[in-house]
Amino acid sequence: MSPRTLEKRDIRPAAPNAAVQGLLALPSLRILPLSAGDRITGYGQTGDYILSAAAQGNLTVSAYDHYALLDAGQAYLLAEPGAYTLQAVSDGLYFLLQLRGDLAPRLLADRRANENFLFHGGAAAVREAAMALAVLEDGGGGAPGETASALAYAMLLKLQALPAAVRTDAGSPLVEAAVAIIQEEFPFLEGVDELAERLEVSAAHLGRVFTKKIGISPGKYITRVRVEYAKLLLRDPDTTITYVAEASGFANANYFAKVFRRETGLSPTEYLAGAPRRPAGNIPHFGI
Known part of the structure; x- marks a missing residue:
């Protein structure tokens, strides 16, 4: 092959x-x-x-x-x-x-x-x-x-x-709900504690079920979704690091820069310099 x-x-x-x-x-x-x-x-x-x-x-x-x-x-x-x-x-x-x-x-x-x-x-x-x-x-x-x-x-x-698909994993509905909230509302989520509260489970239980099914913790997944969205925003030629940090759900530009480098190996400025460009003003929406 x-x-x-x-x-x-x-x-x-x-x-x-x-x-x-x-x-x-x-x-x-x-x-x-x-x-x-x-x-x-x-x-x-x-x-x-x-x-x-x-x-x-x-x-x-x-x-x-x-x-x-x-x-x-x-x-x-x-x-x-x-x-x-x-x-x-x-x-x-x-x-x-x-x-x-x-x-x-x-x-x-x-x-x-x-x-x-x-x-x-x-x-x-x-x-x-x-x-x-x-x-x-x-x-x-x-x-x-x-x-x-x-x-x-x-x-x-x-x-x-194939036989009809029937879900047997009792944790699936919880994980599905968690993923849906994260993908739709990641810029506004305070973190895993808020997510667990909204799902009416403990943060520890959510972490165990989510990690078992997905392979990474819910906190790690929130971070990855935010970083991927930040990459899209950084393709706009008129964007600023501060705006990208706020729009992606990070507390401030300094923390965003630290997390972005950890996840990508580049600073936001380095990524901004090399990212393929979108037309000015064409910022993608974060929702599904």
Whole structure:
């Protein structure tokens, strides 16, 4: 297997012929090695099915009326989601596929009727299809549309055959709620004590459950989300360190600089000097 297959990349297979296109097409595939706090956004139009998978690590998937926290090995399907967001809860390897055509809803009709889009073990099928397309692209000439459709069909059959996903981890709802609050409100959170109080559990219990499931403590996760957001703000040419510190939820610029260097190996000023730029005034919103 090519060493490039696990790099961050965007694969766009050629469009299949018209007959195949109407049945099943795979217009895009993204292979995403992400760090905790990294965020990917997109938009699913009418007829789109957005399939995400966590091969390694934990991932949140959110859209207008959907929210899921994926464990390693799980896949999640969004039908015509509109704006959606993926955010890595821990370092890991993730996949994002766009599907179109009549076969996707037909093959997964039972899951859709029950609004059950979560597939335990589904990441393996998604990864297999993704790796095959990556190898084809590495071989030169890109990925043929008909081949991409055939791989997508085989993947959907494997997802269809998986048993319905039922959560058995009693800690999952608590962790899901904690992650949702952190991702939405990290600039304003005082810390883990406030988070635990809002969830009506002790900070110690929250720390144990969160760390067991995610692999890092809730305090560490809050810090990583803040630092990743700060990186986005530092891409604006008119920003200031003080503004970035306040907007990201740090107590002051000095503390922000200390944490930022610890997490990235660079000072905010050094990162500011080398970061790819956004147009002035185009500051991303922190919410999901």
